Amino acid sequence: MNAPLNMPKGQRRKFWSWGYEGQDIPESEVKSMHERVAKRLGMSDFTVLPDPTLDEIELRAPRIKPPASLASFCTTEKWDRVSHTYGKSFRDLAMIYKRKYPNPPDVVAYPRDEKDIAAVLDWCGENGYAAVPFGGGSSVTGGINPPDDSSYKGVVTIDLENLNRVLEVDPTSRAARIQGGTFGPSLEEQLKPHGFTLRHIPQSWEFSTLGGWIATRSSGHYATHLTHIDDMVESLRVVTPTGTITNRRLPASGAGPSPDRAFIGSEGTLGIITEAWMRLQGRVKFRANASVSFKTFYEGAKAVRQITQAGLYPANCRYLDEKDAFFYGAGDGTESVLLIGYESADHPVDAWLDRSLEICRDFGGTVKQKAGTGSDALETSRSGAQGSWRNQFRYLPYLMHVRAAMGIVSFTFETAYTWDKFEALDTEVMRRVAEAEKKICGGGIVCRRFSFLYPDGPAPYYSIMAPSSHEKNIEHYAALNKVASDALLELGATITHHHAVGRSFRPWYDKEIDPGFIRMMQANKREIDPNWVLNPGILFDKPKA
Numbered sequence: 001m002n003a004p005l006n007m008p009k010g011q012r013r014k015f016w017s018w019g020y021e022g023q024d025i026p027e028s029e030v031k032s033m034h035e036r037v038a039k040r041l042g043m044s045d046f047t048v049l050p051d052p053t054l055d056e057i058e059l060r061a062p063r064i065k066p067p068a069s070l071a072s073f074c075t076t077e078k079w080d081r082v083s084h085t086y087g088k089s090f091r092d093l094a095m096i097y098k099r100k101y102p103n104p105p106d107v108v109a110y111p112r113d114e115k116d117i118a119a120v121l122d123w124c125g126e127n128g129y130a131a132v133p134f135g136g137g138s139s140v141t142g143g144i145n146p147p148d149d150s151s152y153k154g155v156v157t158i159d160l161e162n163l164n165r166v167l168e169v170d171p172t173s174r175a176a177r178i179q180g181g182t183f184g185p186s187l188e189e190q191l192k193p194h195g196f197t198l199r200h201i202p203q204s205w206e207f208s209t210l211g212g213w214i215a216t217r218s219s220g221h222y223a224t225h226l227t228h229i230d231d232m233v234e235s236l237r238v239v240t241p242t243g244t245i246t247n248r249r250l251p252a253s254g255a256g257p258s259p260d261r262a263f264i265g266s267e268g269t270l271g272i273i274t275e276a277w278m279r280l281q282g283r284v285k286f287r288a289n290a291s292v293s294f295k296t297f298y299e300g301a302k303a304v305r306q307i308t309q310a311g312l313y314p315a316n317c318r319y320l321d322e323k324d325a326f327f328y329g330a331g332d333g334t335e336s337v338l339l340i341g342y343e344s345a346d347h348p349v350d351a352w353l354d355r356s357l358e359i360c361r362d363f364g365g366t367v368k369q370k371a372g373t374g375s376d377a378l379e380t381s382r383s384g385a386q387g388s389w390r391n392q393f394r395y396l397p398y399l400m401h402v403r404a405a406m407g408i409v410s411f412t413f414e415t416a417y418t419w420d421k422f423e424a425l426d427t428e429v430m431r432r433v434a435e436a437e438k439k440i441c442g443g444g445i446v447c448r449r450f451s452f453l454y455p456d457g458p459a460p461y462y463s464i465m466a467p468s469s470h471e472k473n474i475e476h477y478a479a480l481n482k483v484a485s486d487a488l489l490e491l492g493a494t495i496t497h498h499h500a501v502g503r504s505f506r507p508w509y510d511k512e513i514d515p516g517f518i519r520m521m522q523a524n525k526r527e528i529d530p531n532w533v534l535n536p537g538i539l540f541d542k543p544k545a
Contacts, residue, residue, distance in 0.1 A: 013137075015083040016052050016096050017401035018207065025398060033402045040445060041408065041467045049097050049405045049470065056099050057082055062106040064129060064154035070119060073110050074156075080108040084157040085146065087139035088204075088397070089504060090411035093404035094474050105132065105146050105157040112162050114239050114274050120158055121241045121272075125531035129154040132535055133268035135212030136183060138204035140412075141502025143216065143267055147537045160211060163274055166190040174280045175234050175249075180211025180273040196280040200229060202498075203393060211273040216500035217265040219452050219459075223317040224308060227452045227459075228498070229264070232279045236260045238271035240528040249277050262524065267500055268535040270525060282345025288353040288372035289316065289341030291385040292365040297321040297336045298423055301450075301458070303363035304338065305419055307356050308453045314356065316341035323447035324463065329388030338365065339386050348373040407470035409441060409477050411463075413484050417493040418457040425491045426460060429484065433464060436483040440476055441466035452497065459497040501539055509539070 011020040034048060059081060066074035085104040086092035095101075106129075111117045124131045130152040134144050146155040160181030168177040171194065178187060184205035191197055200213060200220035212218070213229045214236070226232060235247040236259075247259045263270055294300030304319050318339045325331030330339065340356055342349035350372040357367055369385060403410040417425055430446060437444030444466030452459040462484070468476045485508045488495055495501070495508040510518075518540050525532065525540075532542045 012079070013083060013207070015054070015079070017093070018088070018397040023398075025402075029399070030402055033399055034406060037403060037406065037408065037465070041465065042443060043408070043467050046406055046408070047470065049407070051401070051405070052096060052099050054079060054082065057101055058099075059101055059104050062154075064106045064127070064156075066107055066109075067123065070109070070116075070123060073112055073116055073162075074107050074120075075110075076107055081105055084108050084134060084137065084144070084159065087137055087142065087144050087502075088400065089140040089142060090404070090409070090477055091474055091504070092140075092142070092145070093401055094470075094477070097401070097404045098470065103146050103148050103155075106154040107156045109156055109158045110162055111158060111160070114244060117158065117239045117272055117274065118244075120156060121239070121533065124156055124533040125241050127154070128152060128531070129156055129533065130536050131155075131533045132157045133211075133215070133272045134159045135181065135209035135215070136204065136207045138208040138212070139216070139500065139502055141496070141500050141504040143500055143502035143535075143538065145503060147503075147535075149536060152536070158272065160209065160272070160274075163211075167275070169194045169196070171196075173251075174282075175277050176280055177275055177277050178210050179275055180209060180214070182210050184208060191280065192283075195283055197283050198232065198278055199226075199281045199284075200232060203397060210276060210278070214264055214273050214276060215267050217498065219498035222315055223451065224315075224453050225313045227454075230261070233260055233264060234277035234279055236263055236273055236277075237275035238263050238273050240271035241531065241533060242528050244274075245271065245528075265500070267502065267538045269521075269538050269540075270528060270534065272534075284343045284345055286344045286346075286348045286373060287341065288343075288349045289339075289386060290353060290357060290370040291330070291368045292338040292340065292357065292360045293331065293335040293368055294338065294360075294363070294365050295335060297448075299364050300336050300338055300360075301422065303360045303365055304450060304453060304458070305422075306359045306363070307340070309455045310355070310359065311455075312342075312352050312356055314340050314352070315343045317450070317453055319450040321447050321449060323445060324449045325385075327447065327463075328392045330385040337368075337385055341386075403465075407468055407473050409444070409464065409466045409468045409473050409480060411477060411481065412461060413464075413481070413488075414451065414459060414461040414497050414499060415488050415493040415495070416452075416454075416457055416459040416497040417491075421492055422458060425493060428491060429462070429487050432487045433462070433480065433484055436480055437464070437466045440479050441468055443467060503537060506537070506539070 062076040081104045085101050109120045130147050134157050137144055163179040163181035165179050166176055202218050202220045218229045219227045235249045237246045321336045322333055325337040326333035331337045342352045433446045446464050448460050448462045450458045451461040489508050489511055495505045495512055501509045522540055
């Protein structure tokens with residue numbers, strides 16, 4: 001099978017971590033990570049497992065075999081099944097390093113077009129197989145993991161990597177028709193000659209796809225205004241088990257509920273997004289940015305709220321607490337740090353930054369670094385506190401497996417809630433998690449930052465790291481995750497702002513969403529997926545007869 005446009009020729013993705021085979025992390029960096037983590041967690045005795053190899057992994061035999069009509073784009077080869085079993089959650093990585101693969105897909109399909117997708121869905125529906133849509137496999141919530149449901153005779157993962165083209169660009173309306181399997185780098189590379197950018201850059205950007213972003217309501221580059229992918233979608237084309245649905249291209253419409261919104265965030269349960277008309281941005285020409293320190297996290301949060309409610313709409317507005325700033329090399333651990341930046345394809349943005357810094361000073365902020373139109377703001381964003389954060393943010397996924405190899409617990413959770421709840425809710429979440437770390441693991445670290453911001457509330461992102469062992473780390477993770485998730489729901493926050501629900505957060509999603517809405521979604525699924533083959537167990541279950 002030829003390498004698609006998305007993938008460098010001759011390279012395969014690593015099945016055990018981020019990146020491509022042959023992209024090795026220098027041993028000095030791996031060792032440094034081990035030492036830093038061990039020191040911060042007070043660990044003196046831990047076992048580092050070697051990276052797994054394909055030969056070490058035992059898989060059950062495929063329970064099903066693709067018919068001759070599908071054989072040209074389907075496979076039961078070991079590497080394909082192994083690399084489509086897990087996403088990139090902490091639990092996934094821990095299972096990979098334990099060499100445990102109890103529930104792999106039986107077949108992996110690489111459809112070449114919509115006809116191939118429809119044929120696979122027909123085959124699954126006729127035979128009682130589950131079908132799992134797969135973009136880049138970067139899910140951290142179990143969203144692409146095969147269902148563990150004995151009522152399905154087999155599982156087919158449908159990988160969209162061959163649907164990877166920008167098909168059409170409308171420069172007048174500033175939009176493009178893009179296939180759902182297009183990865184972030186390839187998407188931007190194809191838009192660049194036209195002078196446009198989607199400017200949607202989640203941390204998973206290198207190894208996630210447009211269809212995956214839409215299906216999970218991803219958030220990307222913009223910290224305010226165009227945070228979620230939702231507002232960038234002009235229209236969708238979706239293949240369902242009962243036919244293809246194409247929604248009309250419109251800038252806006254009042255004609256009933258939005259058809260696109262039925263599929264945005266549906267996580268592969270209602271259909272497979274094959275194409276989307278996306279609203280584009282001009283390529284950035286003007287930048288202004290700064291870093292600001294605050295004595296306390298809550299002091300700086302007041303400044304951030306004021307900036308957000310002033311309608312200034314910074315493109316970057318990451319606010320890191322003392323521990324998070326230290327971890328990312330953006331601070332010394334004594335102060336929280338705000339990284340704020342503006343950008344435009346049309347005009348200088350210095351005035352917006354200046355007003356933001358006035359607000360920061362009003363709340364006790366100290367400007368540490370600043371650059372605008374008259375200086376090299378792009379270069380400044382790549383140096384100092386901003387550069388440290390930017391580099392770590394993009395590079396850390398490549399080191400996720402290092403922590404899994406150590407046997408510690410390391411994961412993140414994120415949420416959103418209104419400003420009136422902020423200080424009390426955040427204090428209680430931090431308290432409960434810290435207490436749980438001490439009780440369950442004997443200690444640990446919890447820190448947070450604001451990743452995305454709205455006039456009516458923040459979207460905090462929490463990071464947890466605690467000592468554990470290879471024997472206990474999944475058990476410890478489950479216990480800590482339950483404490484955090486229970487706290488969010490009890491205190492009135494959402495279980496997820498942009499990581500999606502997947503299988504990991506289903507128990508809490510069920511409590512957050514009104515039962516009447518779940519019944520409505522189930523009714524939708526019965527209509528377009530009557531055999532209930534698409535990603536069963538995600539978002540809702542099949543009603544009992």
